[in-house]
Amino acid sequence: MPGSSASAAVEVSGLVKRYGAKPAVDGASFSAAAGAVTAVLGLNGAGKTSTIECCEGLRRPDGGTVRVLGRDPIADGAWLRPRVGVMLQDGGMPQAARAGDVLDLAAAMYARPLERKELVATLDLGSRLRTPVRRLSGGERQRLALAVALVGRPDVAFLDEPTAGLDPQARLVVWELIAQLRRSGVAVVLTTHLLDEAERLADHVVLMAAGRVVAAGTPGELTGGSDRTLSFDGPAGLDLAPLAPLLSAGIAATEVRPGHYVIANRTPEAHLLPGDVAATTAWCARLGIMPEGLVLGRRSLEDVFLEIAARQSGATQVIGVVGA
Ligand SMILES: Nc1ncnc2c1ncn2[C@@H]1O[C@H](COP(=O)(O)OP(=O)(O)OP(=O)(O)O)[C@@H](O)[C@H]1O
Known part of the structure; x- marks a missing residue:
């Protein structure tokens, strides 16, 4: 159960994040387990990125608590950094640096980085290593950002829309990489707009609307099996x-x-x-x-998502198994 699982790698409890008067995250609670993929879904502006950024220690919550591997993402940032991989929506990489240097720099920050050769081959970046980040295509930049997030063998990986803008072939590669991470015990927390991606990859789905978790559970639980x-x-x-x-x-x-x-x-x-x-x-x-x-x-996950979105003009309504 979110909020009570001793083995949860990520615990978000009553999280509030405000930028102005209106909260972007308004009391969201969920947890993510090790060796599982947790997908955070929601319409544009639902509060997914703000939530994930609080988990990453990039934003300070205005209320509630966030724990990653049992620690506070801001106060214990130094302890968490080598254990957590982060893939930001905009990449967050220096634009003038060469792709290979960005990856080497990231690898140098970890005690036991992955073999660069293997990661580069998996993500098909071999021919782009001498190219400055700003000259990479959107999909190449996306794959480099994923390599940077994973090169340190993290225990927890936060991936914000990891397959956005990827062609179907690259998307399959990333799906397989995420499946491998799960098999090796990593807690993967990802956001996505692709419902088929969530249905296929996620062990646990967290559906957000207007800053709140309106439904959570396995894809089977949410769709009513x-x-x-x-x-x-x-x-x-x-x-x-x-x-x-x-x-x-x-x-x-x-x-x-x-x-x-x-x-x-x-x-x-x-x-x-x-x-x-x-x-x-x-x-x-x-x-x-x-x-x-x-x-x-x-019922598909897309049906559930659309039904909830269709009702968003009214009050947030709970569907499925919240807290499963
Ligand atoms: N830095 C910021 N300053 C002010 N408002 C912000 C900021 N970042 C996000 N917001 C607002 O907070 C709300 C939630 O945004 P957030 O990016 O967390 O949602 P999201 O679910 O990730 O959306 P998307 O699917 O479009 O990425 C939105 O209304 C957004 O405009």
Whole structure:
């Protein structure tokens, strides 16, 4: 359980971070275990980077506590630095320095750095080592930043959008690298906008909205495992109120993005029934709407994410297994 696990490599408890009057992080709590990948998800501005930067010791919390390997990221920064790998969203690397020098400099700060040759080959940076950082492509810079974060064999790796801007092949390489880190016992905490990435890589997903953790759990817990959903495309902005009373208790219809409708359970106890499918298609027929791409399937992490995002205009709502 977040906040109580003795083995958690990262514990965030009631974290508050303000830049002005409005908190960017507003009481967020979660934990990340060793040998596991924890993915922090959320819309732009949800507070992910601010949270991670507090964990990295780059920002001072205004409230709550953060512990990394049991230590305070700011007060115990010197102790933590050799044990924590950090990949920042903007790279944070000197622009004029050559890629190889940046990597060597990072390696020199650690007692037992990884073999440069191996890391460079894995991340396909061999031909770019003499190139200044500012002349690297976005994807090359991204791979160099990842190499810098990992060269010191960290116990905890914070990776802010590690695959943003990478081509599909490079993305697969990074996914495999992250899987290797997990296997070797590293606590990997990453942020991503790619729901398939989170679904594929993460052991634990933390969903943030408006500075708070609104859902957390394994991908299976968040998606309800085997819960069925019905989805279809139709005209944007359909009035769903008349459909609501036709559905069974605990089942709701949501326009998760314009023109894309999902009929799914709102509570773990409720299950989509054949009658809900019939009611939905009959309702479409009455409106003269063809439910294009009608799919009876399982809820994906993307569905959960979109459902929560769609509700963000109202109060933050808890879905899934908070505290799992
Ligand atoms: N240095 C700063 N000064 C003022 N406001 C900031 C600063 N950094 C972030 N914010 C604000 O805090 C809020 C949370 O930002 P943060 O970068 O933590 O979110 P995020 O979830 O990482 O977003 P994204 O997905 O866009 O990276 C946003 O409203 C942002 O504008």
